[in-house]
Amino acid sequence: MTSLVRHITIDCADAYRLAQFWAAVLGGSLAEDDLPGDPEALVTSAGSALLFITVPEKKAAKNRLHLDLQPQDRSRDEEVERLLALGAELVADHRRPDGTGWATLADPEGNEFCVERSAAERADGEVTYRQVV
Structure with a gap:
């Protein structure tokens, strides 16, 4: 089992x-x-x-475990803005000019989590990459 x-x-x-x-x-x-x-x-x-x-x-150090979120019906950047409006804080911005990367946020008690690109954004990036190659 x-x-x-x-x-x-x-x-x-x-x-x-x-x-x-x-x-x-x-x-x-x-x-x-x-x-x-x-x-x-x-x-x-x-x-x-x-x-x-x-x-x-109280929380004393960086999380040893965190959640990675993937937006379902909006872009990564739109989701980051939505979460900031809900009360999250931006901890570190790992978004790159080419659209890849992620944003690290913290919930209202300081627990870190990441927001990655949506599945659609990932698919768009793969198609663009294949077209360039």
Whole structure:
């Protein structure tokens, strides 16, 4: 037998508040029984489940694990702008003039994540590359 990942669990200062942010990012929803002040909150979305757990200690260092997001219905740059409007912060910009690269952002509690190019942008880049060669 093998195992499967049921949730990705993220320690945080305010589980409900951070879960609301990530539900908006992923177009997901919080569990019906999650309420403000609860010590944990579950976000489910297509293909993923994130469990947020309130812990007493603050984030002290760079994440050892992070999420890489790929926009489904907009460009990477449009998604970065949307996430900044939701409360994310730009940590490092690795986007290149040729359209490749990614942006590293942080959620409202400082957890880093990356936004990559959409599948359409990747496909467009591959076609352009093949045409040039």
